[in-house]
Ligand SMILES: Nc1ncnc2c1ncn2[C@@H]1O[C@H](COP(=O)(O)OP(=O)(O)OP(=O)(O)O)[C@@H](O)[C@H]1O
Protein backbone atom coordinates (compact mmCIF):
# COMPACT_ATOMS: atom_id res chain seq x y z
CA UNK A 1 0.00 0.00 0.00
CA UNK A 2 1.40 3.47 -0.83
CA UNK A 3 2.39 5.62 2.16
CA UNK A 4 -0.52 7.61 3.50
CA UNK A 5 -0.37 11.39 3.42
CA UNK A 6 -0.48 13.45 6.60
CA UNK A 7 -3.14 16.14 6.49
CA UNK A 8 -4.42 18.84 8.76
CA UNK A 9 -8.13 18.26 9.33
CA UNK A 10 -10.87 20.13 11.10
CA UNK A 11 -13.84 18.15 12.38
CA UNK A 12 -17.29 19.66 12.94
CA UNK A 13 -19.92 17.86 14.97
CA UNK A 14 -23.34 18.93 16.17
CA UNK A 15 -24.90 16.12 18.14
CA UNK A 16 -28.38 15.03 19.03
CA UNK A 17 -28.52 17.32 22.07
CA UNK A 18 -28.81 20.33 19.73
CA UNK A 19 -26.48 22.34 21.95
CA UNK A 20 -24.12 23.59 19.27
CA UNK A 21 -21.19 22.86 16.97
CA UNK A 22 -17.97 21.35 18.32
CA UNK A 23 -14.77 22.02 16.39
CA UNK A 24 -11.52 20.06 16.70
CA UNK A 25 -8.25 19.90 14.79
CA UNK A 26 -6.01 16.90 14.09
CA UNK A 27 -2.97 16.16 12.01
CA UNK A 28 -3.41 12.60 10.78
CA UNK A 29 -2.73 10.21 7.94
CA UNK A 30 -6.02 8.47 8.64
CA UNK A 31 -4.32 5.69 10.60
CA UNK A 32 -2.22 7.45 13.22
CA UNK A 33 -2.84 10.75 14.91
CA UNK A 34 0.29 12.85 14.74
CA UNK A 35 -0.91 15.95 16.57
CA UNK A 36 -3.93 17.42 18.29
CA UNK A 37 -4.73 21.06 17.66
CA UNK A 38 -7.01 23.68 19.13
CA UNK A 39 -10.73 23.13 19.63
CA UNK A 40 -13.73 25.42 19.46
CA UNK A 41 -17.44 25.57 20.11
CA UNK A 42 -20.26 27.59 18.61
CA UNK A 43 -23.53 27.20 20.54
CA UNK A 44 -26.85 27.37 18.75
CA UNK A 45 -28.95 30.33 19.82
CA UNK A 46 -32.35 29.64 21.40
CA UNK A 47 -34.02 30.79 18.17
CA UNK A 48 -31.87 28.45 16.07
CA UNK A 49 -32.55 25.58 18.46
CA UNK A 50 -36.29 26.14 18.12
CA UNK A 51 -36.03 25.81 14.32
CA UNK A 52 -33.90 22.68 14.67
CA UNK A 53 -36.41 21.12 17.06
CA UNK A 54 -39.20 21.89 14.60
CA UNK A 55 -37.05 20.30 11.87
CA UNK A 56 -36.76 17.09 13.91
CA UNK A 57 -40.57 16.90 14.04
CA UNK A 58 -40.96 17.75 10.37
CA UNK A 59 -38.35 15.13 9.40
CA UNK A 60 -40.33 12.29 11.00
CA UNK A 61 -42.37 11.87 7.82
CA UNK A 62 -39.48 12.30 5.35
CA UNK A 63 -39.26 9.56 2.74
CA UNK A 64 -36.73 11.25 0.43
CA UNK A 65 -33.39 12.05 2.06
CA UNK A 66 -32.79 14.96 -0.33
CA UNK A 67 -36.14 16.66 0.23
CA UNK A 68 -36.22 19.71 2.52
CA UNK A 69 -39.93 20.48 2.96
CA UNK A 70 -41.25 23.11 5.35
CA UNK A 71 -38.88 24.24 8.04
CA UNK A 72 -36.15 21.78 6.96
CA UNK A 73 -34.75 24.17 4.34
CA UNK A 74 -34.44 26.94 6.93
CA UNK A 75 -32.90 24.48 9.42
CA UNK A 76 -30.33 23.37 6.85
CA UNK A 77 -29.31 26.97 6.19
CA UNK A 78 -28.92 27.48 9.95
CA UNK A 79 -26.76 24.36 10.30
CA UNK A 80 -24.51 25.38 7.39
CA UNK A 81 -24.14 28.95 8.67
CA UNK A 82 -23.48 27.87 12.28
CA UNK A 83 -20.78 25.45 11.13
CA UNK A 84 -19.21 28.11 8.91
CA UNK A 85 -19.21 30.59 11.78
CA UNK A 86 -17.70 27.96 14.06
CA UNK A 87 -14.77 27.56 11.67
CA UNK A 88 -14.40 31.30 11.09
CA UNK A 89 -14.25 31.94 14.84
CA UNK A 90 -11.80 29.05 15.27
CA UNK A 91 -9.58 30.48 12.52
CA UNK A 92 -9.70 33.93 14.09
CA UNK A 93 -8.87 32.60 17.56
CA UNK A 94 -5.95 30.50 16.32
CA UNK A 95 -4.32 32.80 13.79
CA UNK A 96 -1.09 32.75 15.80
CA UNK A 97 -1.23 29.19 17.04
CA UNK A 98 1.84 27.81 15.28
CA UNK A 99 5.32 29.32 15.41
CA UNK A 100 6.98 29.44 11.98
CA UNK A 101 10.66 29.84 11.09
CA UNK A 102 11.68 33.48 11.26
CA UNK A 103 9.51 34.34 14.24
CA UNK A 104 6.15 34.51 12.48
CA UNK A 105 3.06 32.64 13.61
CA UNK A 106 0.30 30.90 11.67
CA UNK A 107 -2.97 29.07 12.09
CA UNK A 108 -2.81 25.27 11.84
CA UNK A 109 -3.03 24.33 8.14
CA UNK A 110 -6.47 22.95 7.24
CA UNK A 111 -6.43 20.62 4.24
CA UNK A 112 -9.93 19.30 4.75
CA UNK A 113 -13.02 19.85 6.88
CA UNK A 114 -15.13 16.90 8.10
CA UNK A 115 -18.70 18.20 8.37
CA UNK A 116 -21.15 15.87 10.12
CA UNK A 117 -24.24 18.07 9.82
CA UNK A 118 -27.31 17.69 11.98
CA UNK A 119 -29.11 14.36 12.11
CA UNK A 120 -32.83 14.98 11.74
CA UNK A 121 -33.91 11.42 10.96
CA UNK A 122 -32.28 8.04 11.45
CA UNK A 123 -34.18 4.97 10.17
CA UNK A 124 -31.55 2.49 9.01
CA UNK A 125 -34.21 -0.24 8.83
CA UNK A 126 -35.64 1.54 5.78
CA UNK A 127 -32.16 2.63 4.62
CA UNK A 128 -32.81 6.22 5.52
CA UNK A 129 -30.57 8.58 7.50
CA UNK A 130 -30.68 12.33 7.06
CA UNK A 131 -28.00 14.77 8.15
CA UNK A 132 -28.84 18.31 7.08
CA UNK A 133 -26.08 20.77 6.13
CA UNK A 134 -24.90 21.98 2.71
CA UNK A 135 -21.35 20.69 2.23
CA UNK A 136 -20.82 22.48 -1.07
CA UNK A 137 -21.90 25.84 0.35
CA UNK A 138 -19.60 25.32 3.33
CA UNK A 139 -16.63 24.45 1.08
CA UNK A 140 -17.22 27.62 -0.93
CA UNK A 141 -17.64 29.87 2.07
CA UNK A 142 -14.55 28.49 3.85
CA UNK A 143 -12.54 27.99 0.64
CA UNK A 144 -11.43 24.52 1.70
CA UNK A 145 -12.39 20.95 0.66
CA UNK A 146 -15.21 19.52 2.75
CA UNK A 147 -16.24 15.92 3.36
CA UNK A 148 -19.86 15.49 4.47
CA UNK A 149 -22.79 13.04 4.42
CA UNK A 150 -20.70 10.36 6.13
CA UNK A 151 -23.49 7.94 6.99
CA UNK A 152 -25.36 7.62 3.69
CA UNK A 153 -23.14 5.02 1.97
CA UNK A 154 -23.22 2.74 4.99
CA UNK A 155 -27.00 2.91 5.36
CA UNK A 156 -27.40 2.52 1.58
CA UNK A 157 -25.40 -0.72 1.81
CA UNK A 158 -27.60 -2.03 4.63
CA UNK A 159 -25.52 -0.83 7.60
CA UNK A 160 -26.85 0.87 10.73
CA UNK A 161 -25.20 4.16 9.72
CA UNK A 162 -23.92 4.59 13.27
CA UNK A 163 -21.79 4.65 15.29
CA UNK A 164 -18.97 6.07 13.19
CA UNK A 165 -16.50 6.96 15.95
CA UNK A 166 -15.14 3.40 16.52
CA UNK A 167 -12.37 3.60 13.93
CA UNK A 168 -11.18 6.79 15.65
CA UNK A 169 -11.49 5.22 19.12
CA UNK A 170 -9.30 2.38 17.85
CA UNK A 171 -6.59 4.85 16.79
CA UNK A 172 -6.83 6.66 20.14
CA UNK A 173 -6.77 3.47 22.20
CA UNK A 174 -3.84 2.08 20.24
CA UNK A 175 -1.45 4.36 22.10
CA UNK A 176 -3.11 4.08 25.50
CA UNK A 177 -1.90 1.93 28.38
CA UNK A 178 -5.12 0.36 29.56
CA UNK A 179 -6.05 -3.30 29.87
CA UNK A 180 -8.31 -4.75 27.19
CA UNK A 181 -11.09 -5.40 26.50
CA UNK A 182 -11.40 -1.64 26.70
CA UNK A 183 -14.74 0.10 26.21
CA UNK A 184 -15.11 3.72 25.12
CA UNK A 185 -18.55 5.04 25.98
CA UNK A 186 -19.93 8.28 24.60
CA UNK A 187 -22.93 9.64 26.47
CA UNK A 188 -24.57 12.27 24.32
CA UNK A 189 -28.27 12.42 23.53
CA UNK A 190 -27.88 8.71 22.75
CA UNK A 191 -25.16 6.52 24.32
CA UNK A 192 -22.81 4.53 22.09
CA UNK A 193 -19.92 2.21 22.85
CA UNK A 194 -16.80 0.91 21.12
CA UNK A 195 -15.21 -2.22 22.54
CA UNK A 196 -11.56 -2.82 21.64
CA UNK A 197 -10.01 -6.21 22.19
CA UNK A 198 -6.60 -6.91 20.66
CA UNK A 199 -6.40 -7.25 16.90
CA UNK A 200 -10.11 -7.93 16.40
CA UNK A 201 -12.17 -5.27 14.59
CA UNK A 202 -13.82 -2.98 17.13
CA UNK A 203 -17.27 -4.05 18.26
CA UNK A 204 -19.60 -1.07 18.45
CA UNK A 205 -23.19 -0.04 18.76
CA UNK A 206 -25.59 2.39 20.33
CA UNK A 207 -26.42 1.01 23.77
CA UNK A 208 -29.45 2.97 24.84
CA UNK A 209 -30.59 6.41 25.86
CA UNK A 210 -27.90 8.88 26.75
CA UNK A 211 -28.94 12.17 28.28
CA UNK A 212 -31.96 12.68 26.02
CA UNK A 213 -34.57 11.15 28.36
CA UNK A 214 -33.18 12.98 31.38
CA UNK A 215 -32.97 16.28 29.48
CA UNK A 216 -36.52 16.01 28.12
CA UNK A 217 -38.01 15.01 31.48
CA UNK A 218 -36.24 17.76 33.40
CA UNK A 219 -37.10 20.33 30.74
CA UNK A 220 -40.77 19.30 30.88
CA UNK A 221 -40.92 19.58 34.66
CA UNK A 222 -38.63 22.51 35.44
CA UNK A 223 -37.84 24.26 32.16
CA UNK A 224 -34.10 23.67 32.74
CA UNK A 225 -32.11 22.21 29.84
CA UNK A 226 -30.55 19.42 31.90
CA UNK A 227 -30.11 17.94 35.38
CA UNK A 228 -26.98 19.97 35.97
CA UNK A 229 -24.43 18.05 38.02
CA UNK A 230 -26.98 15.24 38.38
CA UNK A 231 -28.30 17.02 41.47
CA UNK A 232 -31.97 16.19 41.00
CA UNK A 233 -31.19 12.51 40.40
CA UNK A 234 -28.89 12.45 43.44
CA UNK A 235 -31.77 13.64 45.62
CA UNK A 236 -34.29 11.12 44.25
CA UNK A 237 -35.09 7.45 44.69
CA UNK A 238 -34.67 5.01 41.80
CA UNK A 239 -37.78 3.03 40.84
CA UNK A 240 -35.99 -0.26 40.11
CA UNK A 241 -39.21 -1.89 38.84
CA UNK A 242 -39.55 0.83 36.23
CA UNK A 243 -35.89 0.32 35.24
CA UNK A 244 -36.54 -3.43 34.87
CA UNK A 245 -39.65 -2.80 32.76
CA UNK A 246 -37.74 -0.44 30.48
CA UNK A 247 -34.87 -2.92 30.12
CA UNK A 248 -37.43 -5.47 28.95
CA UNK A 249 -37.66 -3.69 25.59
CA UNK A 250 -36.63 -5.72 22.56
CA UNK A 251 -33.71 -3.40 21.69
CA UNK A 252 -31.78 -4.66 24.71
CA UNK A 253 -32.06 -8.31 23.66
CA UNK A 254 -30.39 -7.57 20.32
CA UNK A 255 -26.64 -8.09 19.90
CA UNK A 256 -24.50 -5.38 18.29
CA UNK A 257 -24.43 -3.80 15.78
CA UNK A 258 -27.53 -1.69 16.39
CA UNK A 259 -28.32 2.02 16.38
CA UNK A 260 -30.92 4.35 17.78
CA UNK A 261 -32.85 7.46 16.96
CA UNK A 262 -32.66 10.12 19.71
CA UNK A 263 -36.35 9.65 20.51
CA UNK A 264 -36.36 5.84 20.47
CA UNK A 265 -37.28 5.53 24.17
CA UNK A 266 -39.53 8.56 24.50
CA UNK A 267 -42.83 6.67 24.33
CA UNK A 268 -41.62 3.70 26.42
CA UNK A 269 -40.36 5.99 29.18
CA UNK A 270 -43.84 7.53 29.36
CA UNK A 271 -45.60 4.16 29.53
CA UNK A 272 -43.17 2.15 31.68
CA UNK A 273 -41.25 4.82 33.57
CA UNK A 274 -43.98 5.71 36.06
CA UNK A 275 -42.85 9.28 35.54
CA UNK A 276 -46.23 10.98 35.69
CA UNK A 277 -46.62 9.98 39.33
CA UNK A 278 -42.97 10.54 40.32
CA UNK A 279 -41.45 13.66 41.85
CA UNK A 280 -38.96 15.44 39.60
CA UNK A 281 -36.11 14.05 41.76
CA UNK A 282 -37.38 10.45 41.66
CA UNK A 283 -38.08 10.66 37.92
CA UNK A 284 -34.59 12.01 37.24
CA UNK A 285 -33.08 9.30 39.47
CA UNK A 286 -35.01 6.56 37.65
CA UNK A 287 -34.11 7.81 34.16
CA UNK A 288 -30.47 8.23 35.17
CA UNK A 289 -30.44 4.67 36.53
CA UNK A 290 -32.07 3.43 33.32
CA UNK A 291 -29.38 5.16 31.24
CA UNK A 292 -26.65 3.48 33.35
CA UNK A 293 -28.39 0.09 33.37
CA UNK A 294 -28.82 0.21 29.58
CA UNK A 295 -25.04 0.61 29.24
CA UNK A 296 -24.41 -2.39 31.52
CA UNK A 297 -26.95 -4.42 29.50
CA UNK A 298 -24.50 -4.56 26.57
CA UNK A 299 -21.96 -6.58 28.57
CA UNK A 300 -23.75 -9.97 28.25
CA UNK A 301 -23.70 -9.48 24.46
CA UNK A 302 -19.89 -9.25 24.40
CA UNK A 303 -17.44 -12.15 24.16
CA UNK A 304 -15.51 -10.86 27.18
CA UNK A 305 -16.56 -8.15 29.64
CA UNK A 306 -14.54 -4.93 29.35
CA UNK A 307 -11.94 -4.49 32.10
CA UNK A 308 -11.91 -0.77 31.68
CA UNK A 309 -14.44 1.86 30.55
CA UNK A 310 -13.56 5.37 29.36
CA UNK A 311 -16.52 7.73 29.49
CA UNK A 312 -16.86 10.74 27.17
CA UNK A 313 -19.63 13.11 26.09
CA UNK A 314 -21.79 15.41 28.18
CA UNK A 315 -23.00 12.57 30.42
CA UNK A 316 -19.50 12.28 31.89
CA UNK A 317 -20.17 15.62 33.59
CA UNK A 318 -23.11 14.16 35.51
CA UNK A 319 -21.59 12.70 38.73
CA UNK A 320 -24.79 10.83 39.62
CA UNK A 321 -24.77 9.07 36.25
CA UNK A 322 -21.04 8.35 36.66
CA UNK A 323 -21.66 6.84 40.12
CA UNK A 324 -24.49 4.64 38.81
CA UNK A 325 -22.33 3.53 35.90
CA UNK A 326 -19.46 2.59 38.21
CA UNK A 327 -21.90 0.58 40.37
CA UNK A 328 -23.50 -1.24 37.45
CA UNK A 329 -20.23 -1.91 35.58
CA UNK A 330 -18.24 -3.09 38.65
CA UNK A 331 -15.70 -4.63 38.99
CA UNK A 332 -14.54 -2.92 35.76
CA UNK A 333 -12.61 0.31 36.11
CA UNK A 334 -14.65 3.37 35.04
CA UNK A 335 -12.91 6.68 34.32
CA UNK A 336 -13.68 9.90 32.50
CA UNK A 337 -11.91 10.62 29.20
CA UNK A 338 -9.91 13.50 30.69
CA UNK A 339 -8.27 11.04 33.11
CA UNK A 340 -6.55 9.38 30.16
CA UNK A 341 -5.68 12.70 28.54
CA UNK A 342 -8.53 12.78 26.00
CA UNK A 343 -10.81 15.75 25.37
CA UNK A 344 -14.12 14.08 26.19
CA UNK A 345 -16.26 16.92 24.85
CA UNK A 346 -14.40 17.10 21.54
CA UNK A 347 -13.86 13.44 20.81
CA UNK A 348 -16.65 13.30 18.23
CA UNK A 349 -15.43 16.42 16.40
CA UNK A 350 -11.94 14.92 16.40
CA UNK A 351 -13.44 11.71 15.03
CA UNK A 352 -14.99 13.53 12.05
CA UNK A 353 -11.65 15.23 11.31
CA UNK A 354 -10.08 11.76 11.31
CA UNK A 355 -12.91 10.28 9.22
CA UNK A 356 -12.62 13.09 6.64
CA UNK A 357 -8.98 12.19 6.04
CA UNK A 358 -9.85 8.51 5.77
CA UNK A 359 -12.62 9.38 3.29
CA UNK A 360 -10.15 11.32 1.10
CA UNK A 361 -8.00 8.19 0.87
CA UNK A 362 -10.92 5.81 0.41
CA UNK A 363 -10.18 4.02 3.69
CA UNK A 364 -13.05 2.24 5.48
CA UNK A 365 -15.13 4.33 7.86
CA UNK A 366 -17.38 1.52 9.05
CA UNK A 367 -17.10 -2.25 9.43
CA UNK A 368 -19.41 -5.23 9.73
CA UNK A 369 -18.61 -5.24 13.46
CA UNK A 370 -19.43 -1.55 13.97
CA UNK A 371 -22.49 -0.85 11.82
CA UNK A 372 -23.34 -4.27 10.39
CA UNK A 373 -22.47 -3.11 6.88
CA UNK A 374 -21.74 -6.22 4.75
CA UNK A 375 -18.13 -5.19 4.04
CA UNK A 376 -15.74 -2.54 5.35
CA UNK A 377 -17.04 0.61 3.74
CA UNK A 378 -15.65 4.02 2.94
CA UNK A 379 -18.02 6.94 2.61
CA UNK A 380 -18.53 10.66 2.77
CA UNK A 381 -19.05 13.04 -0.12
CA UNK A 382 -16.00 15.15 -1.03
CA UNK A 383 -16.68 18.65 -2.32
CA UNK A 384 -14.18 21.33 -3.31
CA UNK A 385 -14.62 25.11 -3.20
N1 LIG B 1 -22.77 19.65 33.96
C1 LIG B 1 -23.60 18.73 33.48
N2 LIG B 1 -24.41 18.04 34.32
C2 LIG B 1 -25.27 17.12 33.87
N3 LIG B 1 -25.42 16.82 32.58
C3 LIG B 1 -24.64 17.46 31.69
C4 LIG B 1 -23.69 18.44 32.09
N4 LIG B 1 -23.08 18.91 30.99
C5 LIG B 1 -23.62 18.24 29.93
N5 LIG B 1 -24.56 17.38 30.36
C6 LIG B 1 -25.40 16.51 29.52
O1 LIG B 1 -24.77 16.26 28.31
C7 LIG B 1 -25.62 16.62 27.21
C8 LIG B 1 -24.79 17.05 26.04
O2 LIG B 1 -23.96 15.99 25.69
P1 LIG B 1 -23.13 15.97 24.36
O3 LIG B 1 -22.68 17.33 24.04
O4 LIG B 1 -22.13 14.88 24.47
O5 LIG B 1 -24.28 15.54 23.34
P2 LIG B 1 -24.27 15.47 21.78
O6 LIG B 1 -22.86 15.39 21.27
O7 LIG B 1 -25.14 16.55 21.29
O8 LIG B 1 -25.03 14.10 21.54
P3 LIG B 1 -24.70 12.81 20.64
O9 LIG B 1 -23.37 12.29 21.02
O10 LIG B 1 -25.82 11.91 20.98
O11 LIG B 1 -24.78 13.29 19.24
C9 LIG B 1 -26.53 17.68 27.78
O12 LIG B 1 -27.73 17.72 27.05
C10 LIG B 1 -26.71 17.19 29.21
O13 LIG B 1 -27.72 16.23 29.30
Ligand SMILES: CC(=O)N[C@H]1[C@@H]2OC[C@@H](O2)[C@@H](O)[C@@H]1O[C@H](C)C(=O)O
Nearest residue numbers: 119122162163164165188190192348
Ligand atom coordinates in the same frame (compact mmCIF):
# COMPACT_ATOMS: atom_id res chain seq x y z
C1 LIG C 1 -27.53 8.95 13.45
C2 LIG C 1 -26.70 9.74 14.38
O1 LIG C 1 -26.44 10.91 14.16
N1 LIG C 1 -26.24 9.09 15.45
C3 LIG C 1 -25.38 9.71 16.45
C4 LIG C 1 -26.12 9.85 17.76
O2 LIG C 1 -25.28 10.47 18.74
C5 LIG C 1 -24.60 9.42 19.46
C6 LIG C 1 -25.07 8.17 18.79
O3 LIG C 1 -26.35 8.57 18.31
C7 LIG C 1 -24.19 7.79 17.56
O4 LIG C 1 -24.78 6.68 16.98
C8 LIG C 1 -24.14 8.88 16.51
O5 LIG C 1 -23.03 9.74 16.61
C9 LIG C 1 -21.71 9.36 16.80
C10 LIG C 1 -20.82 10.53 16.62
C11 LIG C 1 -21.23 8.20 15.93
O6 LIG C 1 -21.70 8.01 14.82
O7 LIG C 1 -20.30 7.52 16.36
